Amino acid sequence: MALSGKTAVIFGYNGEIAKSICKRFSEEGCNIVVSDLKKENVDLASSDLRNVTALVADVRSHRDVQRVVETAIEKYKKIDIVVNCSRIAILKEVVDLSEDEWDTIINFNAKSMYYIAKAVLKNMMENNSGKIIGVASKAANSGPPNLSAYAASMNAMIGFLRSLSCEVRDNNIRVNAVCPGYVEHEELVLGAELTNNQPPEENVYIQFTPFLDATKEPKAIANLVAFLAKEDGDLINGQVYSSWDDEITYWRNLGVEAEFF
Numbered sequence: 001m002a003l004s005g006k007t008a009v010i011f012g013y014n015g016e017i018a019k020s021i022c023k024r025f026s027e028e029g030c031n032i033v034v035s036d037l038k039k040e041n042v043d044l045a046s047s048d049l050r051n052v053t054a055l056v057a058d059v060r061s062h063r064d065v066q067r068v069v070e071t072a073i074e075k076y077k078k079i080d081i082v083v084n085c086s087r088i089a090i091l092k093e094v095v096d097l098s099e100d101e102w103d104t105i106i107n108f109n110a111k112s113m114y115y116i117a118k119a120v121l122k123n124m125m126e127n128n129s130g131k132i133i134g135v136a137s138k139a140a141n142s143g144p145p146n147l148s149a150y151a152a153s154m155n156a157m158i159g160f161l162r163s164l165s166c167e168v169r170d171n172n173i174r175v176n177a178v179c180p181g182y183v184e185h186e187e188l189v190l191g192a193e194l195t196n197n198q199p200p201e202e203n204v205y206i207q208f209t210p211f212l213d214a215t216k217e218p219k220a221i222a223n224l225v226a227f228l229a230k231e232d233g234d235l236i237n238g239q240v241y242s243s244w245d246d247e248i249t250y251w252r253n254l255g256v257e258a259e260f261f
Helices: 016-027 039-048 062-076 099-127 148-171 185-194 217-229 247-254
Strands: 007-011 031-036 052-056 081-084 130-135 173-179 240-242
Touching (some): 007 016, 007 099, 016 031, 016 039, 016 130, 031 039, 031 062, 062 099, 081 099, 099 185, 130 148, 130 217, 148 173, 148 240, 173 217
Parallel strands (some): 130 173
C-alpha cells in the first residue's frame, strides 16, 4: 500500500470525518499518532485503530501540540503526514457573540493550524518531504448566517495554509486544505461545551447545500485526504478542495445556504 510504513500525526478524533480519515490511514498501513481533547475519544481511537498511539491534547495549547509531535518523532523518527481535523462551531448572531466565544473558535480552528504546522516543519524540512493537510469547511466561502466566527476561522486556516505552501514548496513539503460541506453534530456539541452554551439536540447538524449526502461525505473526504497524502498528491500544493462545486453560491444568493438536519 502507498502509505504503508508512513507516519501520520492526526489532531482530532471527534466526529465521523476525523474517524474516517484515521480509519483510512490505518487501513493503508500507516503508523498513526492521534490526539483529541477528550479522553473518551482517545480511548476509542486506541480500540478502533491499528498501529496507533493516542494522546489527550488541546490544540489551543502550543505545549500540547508540541508534545504530540515529539511523541511521534521519538517513536518513528520521521513525520510524513500531518492532518488537522480539530473543529468546533457555535450558532450565534454577531450581535450576541462574545469576545471570549470568538477567541475560542478562532483559536481552536485556526490558531491550532499554526501551532501544528510550526511543530512539524523542522522535522519535515530536515527530511525534505512532508504533507500538511487542514480540514477546513465550505463555510469559508459560503458565509452562512450565525456562523461568523466559524467561517472566519476557516478562512484564516485556508489563508495560512496557502501562504505556507509557497514558503515550503522548495522543501518538498505539500500543503493543502479540504472543505467538508457540513458542520458535524460533534463540532456543535464541543463548541457549546467550550463556550458554555446550550448544546444542540441529538443528531442535529448543518449542511450548506441540499445536494450533499452527509452520510457519505466522511468517507469521501477521507479518500481525498489519503490521495493528497500519497505520491499521487506530490504535484498538488496550495489547493483547497471540497466535495461540491460552487453551486452553493446560487443557494447562498437565495438565502437558503444552510439547513438544519
